[in-house]
Amino acid sequence: MTGKLRHLLLARRGGASWHWTDVASYAYLALGVLLMFGPVAWLALSSFKTPAALLEFPPSLLPMAQSEVSVPGYPQPLPLFRVTMEDGSVRELAQVRRVGIVAQMVDPKEPAQTIRVPADRRTPVRHMALAVENYTDPLTQFDFLRFLRNSLVVTVVATVITLIINSMAAYALSVYEFRGKSVAMLGVIGTLMIPITIVLAPVYLVVTKLGFVDSLWAVILPGAATPTGVFLLRQYMLTIPRDLIEAARMDKASEWRIYARIVMPLSMPALAVLAIFSVMWRWNEFLWPLAVLTKTEVHTLPIALNAFQGELQTQWHYLLAMTVVTLLPVALVFAFLQRFITSGIANTGMK
């Protein structure tokens, strides 16, 4: 049995024996897992800690809280400690108060009698406790749901617009020959060179003129036409057999019908890749929304998180929980579509 297990764990592809480079490879990969997953796992664990537990140094690995007992005669529940007594025995006592280096303790079973012990002889009794209120409080106290909704609206609406207008342009540039085609292609390539980073102020001006300042349209519209998307779709549409389109024209189908009924369904794989890209771009977008969304009501999640980390320096427990919520949809998309995303990126070399 152990032999089989050994074989299963240690056998190499091709049945060759182990070489030091194999050991080094697996060591590198193991370190990689620790470095890549570790920080996210630490974030998730920390997000369930109470504010008191977050202040602890050195921090505990799991979210812990000090156990408390209610003792007759005391209105508040008292924190529980494990105390090493002078005779060497260990007792669990509740602490009434602490004065300097001496703590007044009481045995929950004999509440009448208080015991004085040196403070350094006690260690807190702890149990694992998930501070779910880190997640529920922001929902009720801040406008967290509104930010979540803003992010969702931006992501969905922008992705739909991107898919429609990019596929229309890609269709024109892949199926037709027309005057000005090369100019249009050059224009699309040209936009590759102008990231939003260098036209922040002028785009702000355009958005102001259009009356979109402090509305979600200000974030949705400027990035809707993407050169990446046009290229990706065009490349794919070029592989669609011309005969199909010619046959449809014979049947008196309109050009719009050919686009919507033949080319679009056949381009589904490329459209899906673009949809995933677009969702990632929009959900994570930062600099432009930061510049254009000044009112809190229209903040998207990343902008809200950034604002929180400035304002709520001490309220890490809320900040960590909200970070986890922001991360979660992306993690889910990735979990289900991992192969799809990675092959899409490997094929196009874009992200």
Next chain:
Amino acid sequence: MTDTMRSHGAPARGPSAAAAAVTTGSANILMRLTDPPMRAVQRLIGAARMPYVFLLPNLVFFGLFVFLPIGINIVFSVTGGTGLFPAERPYVGSEHYARLLDCGSYLEAASCREDLFWRGVGNTLTFTVFQMVAMVLFSLVTALVLNRPIRGRGFFRAVYFFPVLLSPVVVALIWKWILQRDGLLNAVLTTAGGEKILFFVDPGWAMFWSVFVSVWAHMGFYTLILLAGLQAIPRDVYEAAEMDGTRPWRVFHRITLPLLWPNLLVVLVLVLIRSVQVFDEVFVLTGGGPGTATMMVVQYIYTTAFANQVQNFGLAGAASVLLGAVLFVLTLIQLFLTRRRAS
């Protein structure tokens, strides 16, 4: 129909099939709504002019949010005042450019009139150099390891790749939490007998972590490109080398590296283009601090145009034009290299 779809979408059948099923119903309704007007348009202008109709929406967006802004940016950079609309802005000629480029010595940011800009340039250069070296090194090593016959390659590839999808704000907050004064890393350091380090108070450490976090977040993307390149190298080349008893280092030097070189070049230029525009992660992680130790060019532009008390669109515009010129050249190089790789 399904047959053609299948032959077409072989690598990605699962999600696309599901998406197709969902969209079919709504597509019917949409078709009924959109076909008559589009048919009328076609009758009006003729089928030959239809491609312009298809191009129109995308080009309107490009025009409004890319080409028009470039023009406005140039206008901004040669006009002054605090107005947003060009009509409210007096012409000042090359004043902003002169102000940005007015330096006692270009090696000493403090000697410049607009010292913050040059600090940003200097920081961006430092960041870019370290980031390029670290990014290419780590993604190359990771791609080489993942290209070996290892178990669970898909899993490990996913492990290195997933941070690429995270929001830069999330990435920065994850690391800020670890690196803060009482954070996990300082806990490990003190447990190991060391002293706490205030990472965001020391300029050197702040820059180090800015580079580190960017590499952490993006190396998976470049690893993927390099891995695709490695897997495209024919197996028999290696088999032939093995038969000849070629040493592994020589195989890497004489076979792998030359054959991977086109991909490596593309990665180098992409890293360069992204590094020059770095903003998000670093801004949330360090806020540009301590002082101006990690303030990058884009942060300078953003602050000058939006975050300062007096919004100076002219100065920001001039800085944008300069940055844009650099990016333009870099992107031309990238396009040239990608085209060469494709052919």
